Amino acid sequence: MPVDAQLKPHETIPKTDKPVLVCILDGWGENENKDKFNAIHSAETPVTDALKEVPGRWRTVRAHGTAVGLPSDADMGNSEVGHNALGSGQVIDQGARLVDIALEDGSAFELDGWKYISESFSDNTVHFIGLLSDGGVHSRIDQLVGFMKGAANDGAKRIRVHILTDGRDVPDGTSIKFVEQLEKDLAELGCDAKIASGGGRMHVTMDRYEADWKIVERGWQAHVLGEAPHKFTSALEAVKKLREGDGKAVTDQWLPPFVVTDEDGKAVGTIEDGDAVVLFNFRADRMVEISKAFEYEEFNAFDRKRFPKTRFVGMMQYDGDLKLPARFLVPPPAISGVSGELLANAGVSTFACSETQKFGHVTFFWNGNRSGYFKEALETYVEIPSDAVPFNEAPDMKAREITEAGKEALLSGKYQMVRINFANPDMVGHTGDLEACVGACSLVDKCVKELLDTVEALGGRWLLTADHGNADDMVQRAKKTNAPLFAEDGSPLPLTSHTLAPVPVAIGGPGLPEGIKFRDDLPNAGLANITATYLNLLGFATPSHMEPSLI
Numbered sequence: 150m151p152v153d154a155q156l157k158p159h160e161t162i163p164k165t166d167k168p169v170l171v172c173i174l175d176g177w178g179e180n181e182n183k184d185k186f187n188a189i190h191s192a193e194t195p196v197t198d199a200l201k202e203v204p205g206r207w208r209t210v211r212a213h214g215t216a217v218g219l220p221s222d223a224d225m226g227n228s229e230v231g232h233n234a235l236g237s238g239q240v241i242d243q244g245a246r247l248v249d250i251a252l253e254d255g256s257a258f259e260l261d262g263w264k265y266i267s268e269s270f271s272d273n274t275v276h277f278i279g280l281l282s283d284g285g286v287h288s289r290i291d292q293l294v295g296f297m298k299g300a301a302n303d304g305a306k307r308i309r310v311h312i313l314t315d316g317r318d319v320p321d322g323t324s325i326k327f328v329e330q331l332e333k334d335l336a337e338l339g340c341d342a343k344i345a346s347g348g349g350r351m352h353v354t355m356d357r358y359e360a361d362w363k364i365v366e367r368g369w370q371a372h373v374l375g376e377a378p379h380k381f382t383s384a385l386e387a388v389k390k391l392r393e394g395d396g397k398a399v400t401d402q403w404l405p406p407f408v409v410t411d412e413d414g415k416a417v418g419t420i421e422d423g424d425a426v427v428l429f430n431f432r433a434d435r436m437v438e439i440s441k442a443f444e445y446e447e448f449n450a451f452d453r454k455r456f457p458k459t460r461f462v463g464m465m466q467y468d469g470d471l472k473l474p475a476r477f478l479v480p481p482p483a484i485s486g487v488s489g490e491l492l493a494n495a496g497v498s499t500f501a502c503s504e505t506q507k508f509g510h511v512t513f514f515w516n517g518n519r520s521g522y523f524k525e526a527l528e529t530y531v532e533i534p535s536d537a538v539p540f541n542e543a544p545d546m547k548a549r550e551i552t553e554a555g556k557e558a559l560l561s562g563k564y565q566m567v568r569i570n571f572a573n574p575d576m577v578g579h580t581g582d583l584e585a586c587v588g589a590c591s592l593v594d595k596c597v598k599e600l601l602d603t604v605e606a607l608g609g610r611w612l613l614t615a616d617h618g619n620a621d622d623m624v625q626r627a628k629k630t631n632a633p634l635f636a637e638d639g640s641p642l643p644l645t646s647h648t649l650a651p652v653p654v655a656i657g658g659p660g661l662p663e664g665i666k667f668r669d670d671l672p673n674a675g676l677a678n679i680t681a682t683y684l685n686l687l688g689f690a691t692p693s694h695m696e697p698s699l700i
């Protein structure tokens with residue numbers, strides 16, 4: 150669809166010289182389940198509760214499935230698709246769906262990326278590295294199998310898979326079943342195909358936004374060099390043993406790196422000159438660093454020790470600005486006409502801030518998977534460094550620091566738009582620790598108060614929303630009855646993933662003309678409808694290529 154390059158003034162809402170705040174509560178869903186396992190419901194949230202009572206200025210929107218460009222309505226939302234939608238105002242076919250289509254119609258095997266790696270099939274090894282689950286947030290096992298079958302059909306002699314265990318988009322403990330399933334699939338390929346190395350996604354390879362390069366270094370050592378503190382002759386044994394831990398059980402997300410060896414202790418799948426390497430995750434954020442390690446000649450993040458000359462591809466191109474990686478299997482979604490670009494063209498000054506774990510969400514994903522600025526002179530991006538710990542151990546995260554930075558930006562008078570993301574409900578939600586998550590949600594509610602009070606005092610306008618659910622349900626539930634599920638010892642089975650819940654959206658501020666209310670003819674609105682809504686708050690009309698405004 151052609152996109153508008155310029156914003157036009159809104160017909161009735163005047164531009165304001167006061168700041169407009171857009172605040173994202175990451176992982177804050179509005180869930181029907183309102184028992185104690187809903188950490189938001191259990192938390193002290195007087196501020197966000199009160200917003201629900203304001204007539205015509207609070208509602209929910211859809212944040213999962215087809216409303217955000219995912220293959221089906223069984224797919225939970227996530228930060229990538231959520232922030233893409235919030236930033237662009239469009240429902241775009243996302244990576245998961247584009248890969249499905251390319252596999253279904255066979256086009257994936259006609260494209261340049263596939264031809265490039267095919268040259269390694271007859272004499273070298275083809276390696277697949279990625280997240281092993283059916284979570285559908287970063288990757289899917291059926292897509293991995295689809296590409297491995299394609300490789301075997303096209304003559305690949307030797308396939309090695311380097312697995313990152315999940316337990317975050319899927320329940321903890323499912324790593325075992327996915328390894329069993331993968332081993333069965335590998336045995337059916339009819340070539341020499343094995344799992345070669347692996348580790349938990351939060352500890353090995355899948356770092357993001359340079360929060361901790363050690364994570365990527367561990368992966369490099371295991372996948373490429375065949376070096377890890379733990380060696381096993383079978384991946385299944387590796388996962389089972391490593392979950393037992395050393396006195397204290399370890400969850401799938403946090404398994405240490407391991408290497409699979411033959412009977413003589415030799416790694417079965419190091420990565421060598423001439424090999425092909427495929428990163429099979431479609432989602433970008435956690436693949437950027439490992440892509441740099443494989444692609445960049447000049448590289449200082451850690452000592453690679455050996456830098457094999459590989460035929461390297463991503464499932465997609467992960468960063469449109471950096472053109473990283475240069476080669477890929479399926480072209481990524483083309484996201485154009487995003488709000489950041491239109492606002493920069495209109496001369497609007499913007500401040501964006503979060504902590505490391507969500508920094509790229511409010512910048513990179515928001516801007517349609519671009520890592521740069523549109524007009525640097527108009528944009529200030531502030532990253533507050535995240536702690537490098539499991540976040541139930543420090544559930545406050547950097548919420549206070551983000552609040553301070555946001556208030557300072559609002560009060561400075563330098564910015565017309567201030568964009569904030571609070572990471573806590575999502576990042577603490579992923580730990581499955583209910584108590585920590587309840588505390589985190591209470592704190593975020595207080596931080597929201599401080600920001601809204603600041604906007605109120607300045608006479609500005611604000612919009613508060615979220616990108617998908619997470620903290621709103623912390624327990625696994627029976628499919629039919631929704632009843633919480635418990636382990637044999639009576640402890641609740643933690644839900645570490647996002648949810649399918651819709652998310653709240655609220656608007657307000659003394660600068661907002663009194664009659665402005667949400668319309669009632671968009672019952673199925675989704676996150677993409679929010680973009681035009683905040684553009685309206687900034688005094689601009691809805692661009693023709695965006696989903697309709699909620700007001």
Ligand SMILES: O=C(O)[C@@H](CO)OP(=O)(O)O
Nearest residue numbers: 227228229286317318575
């Ligand atoms: O941590 C992540 O990578 C995902 C879950 O897989 O969460 P979010 O989409 O909120 O970033």
Ligand SMILES: [Mn+2]
Nearest residue numbers: 175176228616
């Ligand atoms: Mn998120």
Ligand SMILES: [Mn+2]
Nearest residue numbers: 176575576579
């Ligand atoms: Mn998340």
